[in-house]
Amino acid sequence: MTVNEESNFTASSVNVAQTIKSQALYYLGKNNWGNIIAGLFIMILPAIVLYMLFGAIILTAGLLDCPENIVRILGIALDSLYLPVLVFASPLATGFLRMCYKISKEENTGLGDILYFYSGGRFGKCMSINLNIIVRIIGHILLIAIFPVFLALSYKMTGNIVLFYGSILFGVFGLIESFLYCTKYTVTLSVYFEDESIETDDILKLGRDFLNEKNKRKSTRFLLITFSPLILLCFFIVPIIFVVPYICVSLMNNGKWITSLYIK
Numbered sequence: 001m002t003v004n005e006e007s008n009f010t011a012s013s014v015n016v017a018q019t020i021k022s023q024a025l026y027y028l029g030k031n032n033w034g035n036i037i038a039g040l041f042i043m044i045l046p047a048i049v050l051y052m053l054f055g056a057i058i059l060t061a062g063l064l065d066c067p068e069n070i071v072r073i074l075g076i077a078l079d080s081l082y083l084p085v086l087v088f089a090s091p092l093a094t095g096f097l098r099m100c101y102k103i104s105k106e107e108n109t110g111l112g113d114i115l116y117f118y119s120g121g122r123f124g125k126c127m128s129i130n131l132n133i134i135v136r137i138i139g140h141i142l143l144i145a146i147f148p149v150f151l152a153l154s155y156k157m158t159g160n161i162v163l164f165y166g167s168i169l170f171g172v173f174g175l176i177e178s179f180l181y182c183t184k185y186t187v188t189l190s191v192y193f194e195d196e197s198i199e200t201d202d203i204l205k206l207g208r209d210f211l212n213e214k215n216k217r218k219s220t221r222f223l224l225i226t227f228s229p230l231i232l233l234c235f236f237i238v239p240i241i242f243v244v245p246y247i248c249v250s251l252m253n254n255g256k257w258i259t260s261l262y263i264k
Contacts, residue, residue: 013222024250036245046089090130091117104253144174190255
């Protein structure tokens with residue numbers, strides 16, 4: 001890409017991102033904030049309940065003076081349940097994103113829509129798509145983590161402080177890159193939400209193919225980058241309830257426009 005092409009791409013991406021975000025705020029302002037915030041709480045409820053339940057069990061075991069080895073084994077056993085339980089609950093996240101997609105299309109959506117994939121025989125296909133996406137994301141993260149972990153292990157063996165800071169630096173870059181990598185699946189889910197009759201393998205393929213057209217992958221990543229100041233605000237916790245719906249509706253709005261170019 002030449003300097004002029006890069007400049008044109010950046011200017012175009014800024015304009016597109018501004019339009020997508022403005023539309024998202026407009027859609028949310030049409031009496032959708034309440035439903036989408038409530039949906040967000042329902043989506044994260046399993047994680048909160050698990051955290052509180054497991055914490056209470058460990059605390060009770062400690063108060064009952066259980067042997068340290070038993071408490072440790074209990075902790076490991078409970079921690080091992082996190083992933084399967086959250087994977088089983090993943091259709092809640094898919095339902096939440098479908099709510100965001102419907103909002104971006106100015107369609108009526110209610111709080112019950114977050115349970116959409118637990119009914120009507122949709123659960124199996126939803127889980128198949130979710131597992132495909134989760135495995136790909138985990139595989140990408142593990143691949144990205146190889147170099148930072150290598151540097152960290154090298155630091156432990158040599159004590160070279162440069163390796164320590166290098167592992168942190170590349171670890172942060174890897175985390176950011178993995179976060180941006182996940183945006184590709186917002187288009188995959190947009191394909192799914194637009195036409196549920198498409199087979200799982202085709203949904204994944206179409207989502208990838210759509211993003212490969214005319215810098216759409218870069219513009220989708222750029223859209224998420226423009227939210228960086230708001231994402232940093234989430235450090236104060238409370239902004240999360242507004243920032244996450246805003247970002248999700250924006251990404252689904254972006255996916256809607258990309259998908260509409262190919263699926264009528």
